[in-house]
Amino acid sequence: MSRKKENKRMFSKRFEKAAFKTAVKENVKTLYRKTIDEATPQQLFQAVSYAVKDVIIDDWIETQKRYDETDAKTVYYMSMEFLMGRALGNNLINMTAYKDVKEALEEMNIDLNVIEDEEPDAALGNGGLGRLAACFLDSLATLNYPAYGCGIRYRYGMFKQKIENGYQVEVPDNWLKEGNPFEIRREEYAKEVRFGGNIRFEKDPVTGKDKFIQENYESVMAVPYDMPVVGYGNHVVNTLRVWDAKPITDFKLDEFDRGNYHKAVEQENLAKLIVDVLYPNDNHYSGKELRLKQQYFFISASLQALIAKYKKKHGDIRKLYEKVVIQMNDTHPTVAVPELMRLLIDVEGLSWDEAWEVTSKTCAYTNHTIMAEALEKWPIDLFSKLLPRIYQIVQEIDRRFVIQVRETYPGNEEKVRKMAILMDGQVRMANMAIIAGFSVNGVAKLHTEILEKQELKDFYQMMPEKFNNKTNGITQRRFLAHGNPLLADWITSKIGDGWITDLSQISKLKPLVEDEEARREFMEIKYQNKVRLAKYIKEHNGIDVDPRSIFDIQVKRLHEYKRQLLNILHIMYLYNQIKEHPEMSFYPRTFIFGAKAAAGYLRAKETIKLINSVADVVNNDRSINGKLKVVFIEDYRVSNAEILFAAADVSEQISTASKEASGTGNMKFMLNGAPTLGTMDGANVEIVQEVGEENAFIFGLSSQEVINYENNGGYNPVDIYFNDWEIKRVVDQLMDGTYSNGDHNMYINLYNSLLNTQCTDRADTYFILKDFRSYADAQKRVEEAYRDQQKWSKMAMLNTACSGKFTSDRTIEEYVRDIWHLEKVEVPSGQDLFD
Numbered sequence: 001m002s003r004k005k006e007n008k009r010m011f012s013k014r015f016e017k018a019a020f021k022t023a024v025k026e027n028v029k030t031l032y033r034k035t036i037d038e039a040t041p042q043q044l045f046q047a048v049s050y051a052v053k054d055v056i057i058d059d060w061i062e063t064q065k066r067y068d069e070t071d072a073k074t075v076y077y078m079s080m081e082f083l084m085g086r087a088l089g090n091n092l093i094n095m096t097a098y099k100d101v102k103e104a105l106e107e108m109n110i111d112l113n114v115i116e117d118e119e120p121d122a123a124l125g126n127g128g129l130g131r132l133a134a135c136f137l138d139s140l141a142t143l144n145y146p147a148y149g150c151g152i153r154y155r156y157g158m159f160k161q162k163i164e165n166g167y168q169v170e171v172p173d174n175w176l177k178e179g180n181p182f183e184i185r186r187e188e189y190a191k192e193v194r195f196g197g198n199i200r201f202e203k204d205p206v207t208g209k210d211k212f213i214q215e216n217y218e219s220v221m222a223v224p225y226d227m228p229v230v231g232y233g234n235h236v237v238n239t240l241r242v243w244d245a246k247p248i249t250d251f252k253l254d255e256f257d258r259g260n261y262h263k264a265v266e267q268e269n270l271a272k273l274i275v276d277v278l279y280p281n282d283n284h285y286s287g288k289e290l291r292l293k294q295q296y297f298f299i300s301a302s303l304q305a306l307i308a309k310y311k312k313k314h315g316d317i318r319k320l321y322e323k324v325v326i327q328m329n330d331t332h333p334t335v336a337v338p339e340l341m342r343l344l345i346d347v348e349g350l351s352w353d354e355a356w357e358v359t360s361k362t363c364a365y366t367n368h369t370i371m372a373e374a375l376e377k378w379p380i381d382l383f384s385k386l387l388p389r390i391y392q393i394v395q396e397i398d399r400r401f402v403i404q405v406r407e408t409y410p411g412n413e414e415k416v417r418k419m420a421i422l423m424d425g426q427v428r429m430a431n432m433a434i435i436a437g438f439s440v441n442g443v444a445k446l447h448t449e450i451l452e453k454q455e456l457k458d459f460y461q462m463m464p465e466k467f468n469n470k471t472n473g474i475t476q477r478r479f480l481a482h483g484n485p486l487l488a489d490w491i492t493s494k495i496g497d498g499w500i501t502d503l504s505q506i507s508k509l510k511p512l513v514e515d516e517e518a519r520r521e522f523m524e525i526k527y528q529n530k531v532r533l534a535k536y537i538k539e540h541n542g543i544d545v546d547p548r549s550i551f552d553i554q555v556k557r558l559h560e561y562k563r564q565l566l567n568i569l570h571i572m573y574l575y576n577q578i579k580e581h582p583e584m585s586f587y588p589r590t591f592i593f594g595a596k597a598a599a600g601y602l603r604a605k606e607t608i609k610l611i612n613s614v615a616d617v618v619n620n621d622r623s624i625n626g627k628l629k630v631v632f633i634e635d636y637r638v639s640n641a642e643i644l645f646a647a648a649d650v651s652e653q654i655s656t657a658s659k660e661a662s663g664t665g666n667m668k669f670m671l672n673g674a675p676t677l678g679t680m681d682g683a684n685v686e687i688v689q690e691v692g693e694e695n696a697f698i699f700g701l702s703s704q705e706v707i708n709y710e711n712n713g714g715y716n717p718v719d720i721y722f723n724d725w726e727i728k729r730v731v732d733q734l735m736d737g738t739y740s741n742g743d744h745n746m747y748i749n750l751y752n753s754l755l756n757t758q759c760t761d762r763a764d765t766y767f768i769l770k771d772f773r774s775y776a777d778a779q780k781r782v783e784e785a786y787r788d789q790q791k792w793s794k795m796a797m798l799n800t801a802c803s804g805k806f807t808s809d810r811t812i813e814e815y816v817r818d819i820w821h822l823e824k825v826e827v828p829s830g831q832d833l834f835d
């Protein structure tokens with residue numbers, strides 16, 4: 001870097017406190033006609049955010065200018081979900097201005113934490129998949145890579161969860177109610193997206209080329225909103241582009257006839273509906289037409305926009321892949337494949353082969369699950385009616401691929417049956433993504449292995465060069481620097497702040513594990529974080545929890561495969577033991593849950609009710625002297641997740657082995673010094689590899705054992721039920737009224753899922769009873785380890801010290817090296833902070 005540039009960069013770190021305070025005051029005045037003292041906390045949040053955005057804008061402009069000048073290749077990360085959480089605090093961290101702003105606000109009698117709490121989470125996602133997309137954007141910007149996130153600006157994000165009488169109640173998340181200070185509407189980039197109708201075919205009389213004309217369609221305008229994605233300390237600002245819909249307004253309604261009027265109303269309704277709400281299913285395909293509309297809507301708009309941008313600079317669309325790479329986050333955006341083909345053939349005039357060359361060199365696919373119920377398979381009827389031209393293209397992709405399969409495996413129709421896109425009246429989106437994409441990746445070593453050896457075996461055999469692994473990661477900027485400031489400062493005091501952009505440096509903490517004073521400090525910070533969480537629990541749940549007890553936390557979406565039921569059944573078992581043997585030594589435990597259930601997912605909702613009912617009974621039983629507490633955190637989301645990870649002693653990662661593709665919550669707990677209590681599933685395997693099995697609590701069937709059982713018709717839980725009276729007692733307590741005020745039916749679906757007295761599917765498909773004893777043993781080991789505080793503090797610290805691999809910076813560098821092939825772009829400072 002030149003000396004001049006370096007000076008500029010250093011100078012830009014100077015925070016102009018006076019200028020910032022003036023900006024906030026001015027904003028309060030112009031936005032609300034108020035003084036600082038009169039403004040509400042929400043108004044102060046807005047005023048502060050606009051002041052921050054002012055600075056971001058200059059870097060944003062400068063970044064985009066640099067990208068343009070350097071003509072750098074860009075990744076477009078296509079995702080139905082971006083679980084961003086709050087922006088203000090994270091932006092300040094990444095601008096390296098958090099402490100300065102906090103101090104400046106304090107001088108104005110404003111508490112930054114209070115202001116931050118005024119910001120609603122941008123909850124445009126369900127869970128791990130959406131949060132991964134958000135972490136990736138943070139890493140891409142921090143690592144100086146040109147990138148766009150492309151998604152949908154849902155008017156209602158993930159529903160807010162209220163707990164009423166122990167049951168989950170879903171409340172709409174009107175997150176845009178007060179306005180989003182960080183977004184910018186880009187009307188000038190609006191694109192039309194068409195649905196339905198029919199396709200008329202004609203030959204162009206001049207060129208003689210085939211033309212496909214869509215008629216009688218409905219259409220909407222897609223209007224983008226851009227949100228800044230601030231890199232850490234490097235002045236890079238990338239863009240998250242989310243699409244809103246508005247009706248097409250060029251009807252002449254003053255001279256309207258009935259037909260037009262109806263069409264106008266229909267298009268208005270379509271526009272309203274299409275971006276109205278995020279489907280709240282995690283790892284589960286819902287098959288709804290509106291969902292497919294959402295997918296095509298944001299994909300078509302994003303592709304039109306990226307092609308327009310590319311053409312403005314380059315002209316020759318045949319070389320698109322040299323400057324653009326499209327990463328499809330799961331199958332949700334895979335309609336990008338035929339849509340890109342359509343745009344290249346029908347609009348750009350390329351031949352099929354030319355279009356295929358471009359498409360198959362531009363698109364890459366990430367697989368997120370092997371669970372059958374999560375794989376998208378659209379009924380052909382629905383698909384072809386909604387997207388008639390796209391369906392024609394899918395048919396042609398399929399026809400050509402099937403020929404290839406038959407050539408490769410003559411006479412083997414089983415291969416065609418397994419790999420074709422169109423089969424049994426369905427469009428299989430994963431197959432299309434694999435066939436068209438140049439890269440197929442799993443999200444943890446074990447997951448990729450299972451894909452290659454089992455689920456996608458046929459594809460792997462035919463095209464092994466496409467397959468690769470990219471173990472997920474998380475951003476330490478949000479989940480340590482912002483979420484756990486005490487630990488972040490302590491780490492910086494010990495090893496410097498290099499870890500913020502190079503997490504491998506966190507291994508420098510390893511020698512300190514032998515330093516008793518360092519361990520004491522580490523545990524004191526954990527204690528302070530537990531006090532912070534205890535305060536949150538008191539405020540939100542009205543429950544007193546003792547920060548000296550073991551904080552054992554399971555927070556994630558509620559799903560049978562994640563086995564919250566195993567956790568709560570084990571708590572019921574512990575409670576029975578404590579009641580029966582009051583003299584038994586038992587280290588006080590606080591079990592903390594947080595989980596949203598998809599609105600229609602009955603067993604998941606029953607599990608929430610069960611957790612809350614057990615909490616009621618246990619927390620109010622004075623005879624156990626507070627040895628056991630159970631807490632259900634309402635409305636688990638990114639903002640309270642940050643508080644939970646920081647305060648955890650034990651990280652519950654107890655999915656049925658083979659079911660959790662990676663997990664990312666597991667990494668956040670590890671980073672914050674919580675050993676994993678888990679199965680050898682997903683990225684847990686790699687966590688254990690990094691930290692050593694002796695610093696985790698591993699239990700349960702292996703993925704191979706689970707798969708073997710599954711291939712042989714499952715196992716019989718009834719044997720366990722009748723041979724282990726303690727397990728039987730716990731299962732019976734689901735039905736005997738202990739946790740339901742005498743209602744014998746409240747948990748009948750859970751009971752049946754375990755023993756299959758009524759269900760049509762197999763019993764205990766998630767091996768809860770099978771793994772129960774092994775889990776209980778592991779929990780005993782946790783307790784013993786915790787009693788030895790010296791030993792525990794070493795384990796906890798080692799988890800933090802060994803978490804370097806799990807930064808999303810590492811993941812992104814691997815995507816860049818193996819799939820995207822991007823170049824870093826340096827950006828000079830656009831403006832001195834608040835100067």
Ligand SMILES: Cc1ncc(COP(=O)(O)O)c(C=O)c1O
Nearest residue numbers: 127128556637638641663664665
């Ligand atoms: C709010 C939120 N939801 C869901 C997840 C995913 O959690 P898990 O990987 O445990 O399923 C995370 C963490 O990654 C998160 O922060």
